[in-house]
Amino acid sequence: MPELIPILKRDEIAIKVAAMAKAISRDYKGRRLVLIGVLKGAFIFLSDLARHLELDDVKIDFLRAASYGEGTRSSENIHLIKDIDTDIRDKDVLIVEDILDTGLTMAFLIEHLKAHSPKSIRTCAFIDKPERRKIPIEADYVGHRVKEGFLVGYGLDFAEDYRNLPDIYHLKID
Numbered sequence: 001m002p003e004l005i006p007i008l009k010r011d012e013i014a015i016k017v018a019a020m021a022k023a024i025s026r027d028y029k030g031r032r033l034v035l036i037g038v039l040k041g042a043f044i045f046l047s048d049l050a051r052h053l054e055l056d057d058v059k060i061d062f063l064r065a066a067s068y069g070e071g072t073r074s075s076e077n078i079h080l081i082k083d084i085d086t087d088i089r090d091k092d093v094l095i096v097e098d099i100l101d102t103g104l105t106m107a108f109l110i111e112h113l114k115a116h117s118p119k120s121i122r123t124c125a126f127i128d129k130p131e132r133r134k135i136p137i138e139a140d141y142v143g144h145r146v147k148e149g150f151l152v153g154y155g156l157d158f159a160e161d162y163r164n165l166p167d168i169y170h171l172k173i174d
């Protein structure tokens with residue numbers, strides 16, 4: 001049986017999300033921001049983050065990239081399953097990810113969105129896990145950094161399970 005070891009409780013998550021929203025609100029004051037959530041993992045984080053933003057012009061869209069299969073190993077073969085339908089030309093875009101791991105997904109998404117000619121693109125990841133990074137990329141906004149391990153909860157899944165958990169856990173599989 002997989003073992004779940006708590007690493008971040010919901011109240012700690014809430015404090016970190018609020019701090020990220022504060023920084024984003026400060027940086028994008030007076031600008032037109034489009035949040036682009038990366039499905040499925042970012043759905044809870046994005047909904048929390050969006051409600052904390054103190055900005056007048058915020059739009060929200062989603063895309064979906066296939067990266068992980070049914071396991072914990074990263075696939076090099078990133079491709080888009082669902083694209084955005086918002087016009088992001090000349091808009092400020094913030095990609096909202098659950099977790100930045102190898103960086104392959106984020107690098108792919110940045111290249112993909114650049115083709116839509118936005119004014120700017122920045123990135124935001126609730127969890128940064130630099131251990132397995134394959135592409136030298138850092139998120140502009142990070143909620144929490146972990147050294148290693150496979151995490152579940154708060155949107156993060158293992159084979160589609162555990163996304164609904166309000167806290168974040170380290171999943172240990174023997």
Ligand code: IMP
Nearest residue numbers: 041074100101102103104105150151156
């Ligand atoms: P990357 O392309 O390796 O950076 O992977 C990014 C995607 O892999 C994330 O959006 C997650 O969906 C998934 N992922 C990476 N690490 C974890 C983890 O520890 N738990 C759950 N999903 C993960």
Ligand code: MG
Nearest residue numbers: 040041068157
């Ligand atoms: Mg995922």
